[in-house]
Amino acid sequence: MSTIARSQTGASSPRAALFVDYDNVYTVLHAQDTKRAPHELAMRIIDKVRRYLEEGDDTPTVYARAYADFATLPDHVAGEAETDLYEHGFAPQSTPTGAQLNASEQHLTIDAIHLLHERSDISSIVIVTGDRPYLPLIRAVRERGIRPLVAAVHPPQSDVLAPYLEEEAYLDARNMLGSDARDTLTSRERANRPSRRRTRASSPPEERKPIDDPMLRATIEVTEEFFGQYDEVYLTPLLRKISEELGEGYDPKALVSDLEAAGAVWLEKRDGYPYDYTVLIVNEEHEDVQEILDDYYRDRTFGSYSNGVSESEPSPQEGYDPVERSSLDEYATGEYDDDYADENYDNGDYTEDATETPDGVDANA
Structure with missing residues (x-):
């Protein structure tokens, strides 16, 4: 040492x-x-x-x-x-x-x-x-x-x-x-974030329902946190990331399905080799999605989500005492x-x- x-x-x-x-x-x-x-x-x-x-x-x-x-x-x-x-x-x-x-x-x-x-x-x-x-x-x-x-x-x-x-x-x-x-x-x-391209095979869903479930809101935040720079998100790695961030107690497929039913996202098939694949597209025209993204970029503390679901902290290295996230949150709130x-x-x-x-x-x- x-x-x-x-x-x-x-x-x-x-x-x-x-x-x-x-x-x-x-x-x-x-x-x-x-x-x-x-x-x-x-x-x-x-x-x-x-x-x-x-x-x-x-x-x-x-x-x-x-x-x-x-x-x-x-x-x-x-x-x-x-x-x-x-x-x-x-x-x-x-x-x-x-x-x-x-x-x-x-x-x-x-x-x-x-x-x-x-x-x-x-x-x-x-x-x-x-x-x-x-x-x-x-x-x-x-x-x-x-x-x-x-x-x-x-x-x-x-x-x-x-x-x-x-x-x-x-x-x-x-x-x-x-x-x-x-x-x-x-x-x-x-305002400086890259705008998403509109080169899709279908239009955003017209039927929209409120997003009241905090886990659905957290799913939108996870999608933006890790894949927000992309116009469309490969579904398989997204489901894996949702499971990692929100915990095994939540079925990522069910969360995506509920968001799709609310008109907050939609899925499209893509031709691929050797297999076809599915992508998810966030509907930024949905009023609740707009609110979630506004809150995320205004209030986020790096590595945590507004509903209180936090990323797992890596194990501290020998001789290293990381700052407790709760202390940072208390400090940031005054x-x-x-x-x-x-x-x-x-x-x-x-x-x-x-x-x-x-x-x-x-x-x-």
């Missing part, structure tokens, strides 16, 4: 290193929300992440870095971000994009890897980002027995996490914002609220006056 793994499993108290890909966070927020200042939203997310670690996870942040080409950020007030980050205990790192594309990502990754070898007291590596998954770094952190956590404005979809799922390592940072800002960001993400109101952010009024470096954080560590 490595020195770091031993320190994690020993009696030493947990400590976190917090890395912020500020360039990416700022750029994503600037592109997705035109009503609020991206720096204010970014600082909101950063502060919430650190407060979750300290109050919800009993893991103080003892090392903090933020990376960006601050001079080239759009609509950026010179010196504002660097000053605020420094006052919040971060050491701002300038990463000129003219010398290297994705310089903030490259610099952050290198510093995190160095830290893994230099600081045996660190038990958690936490990254705040916009839409970069940092998969190679997450895997390197996990392999050394350290807990990884990524708070992302747009967490990666399940299909990009192969060959093995890393979903418990990702937290939807939008849940740390006020409702207005959160709805704006999620609606923009939904149990660890800030001293200032979410409405201040929704109205574009960021009034927190942070003039002291938080205890336990050394900006020059």
Whole structure:
């Protein structure tokens, strides 16, 4: 067992290193929300992440870095971000994009890897980002027995996490914002989803019935989670995935049949070799399907479904203590609220006056 793994499993108290890909966070927020200042939203997310670690996870942040080409950020007030980050205990790192594309990502990754070898007291590596998954770094952190956590404005979809799922390592940072800002960001993400092609052999069913059964709603969510990028879904792998996600107590064929009877989906035969096959098509014109998809993209927490049926968590590795999903849910719903109101952010009024470096954080560590 490595020195770091031993320190994690020993009696030493947990400590976190917090890395912020500020360039990416700022750029994503600037592109997705035109009503609020991206720096204010970014600082909101950063502060919430650190407060979750300290109050919800009993893991103080003892090392903090933020990376960006601050001079080239759009609509950026010179010196504002660097000053605020420094006052919040971060050491701002300038990463000129003219010398290297994705310089903030490259610099952050290198510093995190160095830290893994230099600081045996660190038990958690936490990254705040916009839409970069940092998969190679997450895997390197996990392999050394350290807990990884990524708070992302747009967490990666399940299909990009192969060959093995890393979903418990990702937290939807939008849940740390006020409702207005959160709805704006999620609606923009939904608007940017690829539209489904209309090249089918038949039309959507005209008869439609309400979808009241929570398991039917969960079936729609599973279909969107794992196959939403496709125009039509092969029925056999879909049935297998429904069984895996919802449990063996539910017959996936019966669930699909009930959705078909409600007009929420329909099935079509396809010619194939050596065998023909069946595909399922989601009827997005069904009002309840529209509502389910809207709720899914607005309120989802990565790896869980709105009816409370959660994905099975992979077994933790030796020396690795994953974040409990219930704790993240409690935090996202406000149990660890800030001293200032979410409405201040929704109205574009960021009034927190942070003039002291938080205890336990050394900006020059």
